[in-house]
Amino acid sequence: MGTVADLVPLKDENRALVRKGLEKLATTRRVGLCALKQVAGVDGFIQAHHIGYRLGPRLNAAGRLDTAQTALDLLLCEDPQFARECADLLDAHNRERQDVESVAQKEALAMMAADPTLGEAACIVLGSRSWHQGVVGIVASRLMRDHHRPTLLLAFGQDGHGKGSGRSVTGISLVAALDQCRHLLLKGGGHPMAVGVSLKEENLADFRAAMSAAVESQITADELTPRLHLSAEISLSDLTPRFLEQYTLLEPFGMGNHEPIFLCRGMEPILPGQVLKEKHWKLTLRQGGQSRPAMWFNAPLNDIPPPPWDVALKVQRQVWRGQETWQLMISEVREAE
Numbered sequence: 001m002g003t004v005a006d007l008v009p010l011k012d013e014n015r016a017l018v019r020k021g022l023e024k025l026a027t028t029r030r031v032g033l034c035a036l037k038q039v040a041g042v043d044g045f046i047q048a049h050h051i052g053y054r055l056g057p058r059l060n061a062a063g064r065l066d067t068a069q070t071a072l073d074l075l076l077c078e079d080p081q082f083a084r085e086c087a088d089l090l091d092a093h094n095r096e097r098q099d100v101e102s103v104a105q106k107e108a109l110a111m112m113a114a115d116p117t118l119g120e121a122a123c124i125v126l127g128s129r130s131w132h133q134g135v136v137g138i139v140a141s142r143l144m145r146d147h148h149r150p151t152l153l154l155a156f157g158q159d160g161h162g163k164g165s166g167r168s169v170t171g172i173s174l175v176a177a178l179d180q181c182r183h184l185l186l187k188g189g190g191h192p193m194a195v196g197v198s199l200k201e202e203n204l205a206d207f208r209a210a211m212s213a214a215v216e217s218q219i220t221a222d223e224l225t226p227r228l229h230l231s232a233e234i235s236l237s238d239l240t241p242r243f244l245e246q247y248t249l250l251e252p253f254g255m256g257n258h259e260p261i262f263l264c265r266g267m268e269p270i271l272p273g274q275v276l277k278e279k280h281w282k283l284t285l286r287q288g289g290q291s292r293p294a295m296w297f298n299a300p301l302n303d304i305p306p307p308p309w310d311v312a313l314k315v316q317r318q319v320w321r322g323q324e325t326w327q328l329m330i331s332e333v334r335e336a337e
Helices: 012-026 031-040 048-065 069-076 080-114 136-147 174-179 201-216 241-250
Strands: 124-128 151-156 161-167 185-191 194-200 262-276 280-287 290-296 309-320 323-335
Touching (some): 031 080, 048 069, 069 080, 174 185, 174 194
Antiparallel strands (some): 280 290
């Protein structure tokens, strides 16, 4: 769980260890893990993304907003009732963490809306006294993905001292950029894709300008242009039982072993489908005589191109109560060419 949650590359022996570990996690008798899986809605078959998006965030939530003692108690306990109490508390912490994140993200977006130059800079650097330092890294990661440029967010205390986190895009080293801004920092470090920094609030504007200049000095091509890297082109008729059986040999997917993204041309959506939580879209895609259920998370519901579509998608295996199913997970859609 630690190696997946901390984004250690799933390569070589680590990939083998995680593959076996996921099998053990699915059948574990440890009462703390069982309780955690129950509150997270993880039942039976487990993939790496269950750790990354359900189990890991709940274990981390307590430490982000308070201390990590509850998470430690959960992992060490042997009493099922106490385990459930700890799991419920972690689940509550996680919901609170999501609320705190949501507020910080909305405020960050409002800052960029009020001053568009903040989001257009080579490196997005934002700070606020109202943010919690335990969530700025998560929000920075989301802004980085949405705007496809290095992003640092800082939470300042009432004394004007701030701590923050940054996330980068492929090809831009945040550590190298920080090295050009050391004179403005109290401290800072990390690795090319993620850093932590400490800064006085009075230096925020100068630090923003220096980081943007440092990032610009690393740009050699299209590092700040979002690209969708496709693994192969397939058709729905290719998704035979043998294809899917062999596809499972590529698992587990994650850092260093990314889930393949396939291109399927000329897909016809069976509309209207079903909108979930006002942002996710569940529908069926048809190509020729084949059809498959699909899910599109955070679909741009007000900006859907006319069908037929060329679809970039992932093929995801799911197991519920021992029954294996396969679902298409839509990444991007364009009008068919």
